[in-house]
Amino acid sequence: MSLPNSENASTLENAMQLMIQTFHKYSGDEGDKFTLSRAELKELLITELGNYLGNAQDKTAVDKIMGDLDSNGDGEVDFTEFIILVGALTVACNDFFLEYNDKPEKKK
Ligand SMILES: [Ca+2]
Numbered sequence: 144m145s146l147p148n149s150e151n152a153s154t155l156e157n158a159m160q161l162m163i164q165t166f167h168k169y170s171g172d173e174g175d176k177f178t179l180s181r182a183e184l185k186e187l188l189i190t191e192l193g194n195y196l197g198n199a200q201d202k203t204a205v206d207k208i209m210g211d212l213d214s215n216g217d218g219e220v221d222f223t224e225f226i227i228l229v230g231a232l233t234v235a236c237n238d239f240f241l242e243y244n245d246k247p248e249k250k251k
């Protein structure tokens with residue numbers, strides 16, 4: 144598999160590459176370069192998902208997200224575990240989008 148260069152990549156391909164790059168931007172800070180420690184996860188949540196997750200400053204919120212994501216229980220969030228969070232949030236956003244776009248029609 145070869146990654147297309149960004150000039151001829153589609154919007155979705157670019158979005159996928161950005162998810163990969165974003166993960167690695169934080170995962171390389173400490174310990175294992177390819178997994179997120181609790182501190183790296185917290186930094187990513189605050190910096191990249193602050194608008195969606197709001198209170199990730201809250202320690203218990205980070206602990207809960209970490210616990211939910213770390214499905215293999217190694218205390219680190221790998222890319223597969225991370226992408227489940229992004230996927231779940233994207234589904235939630237889509238539900239919100241559909242609901243929001245539905246409302247004016249229902250009133251008719
Ligand atoms: Ca790491």
Ligand SMILES: [Ca+2]
Pocket residue numbers: 212213214215216217218219220221224
């Ligand atoms: Ca894990």
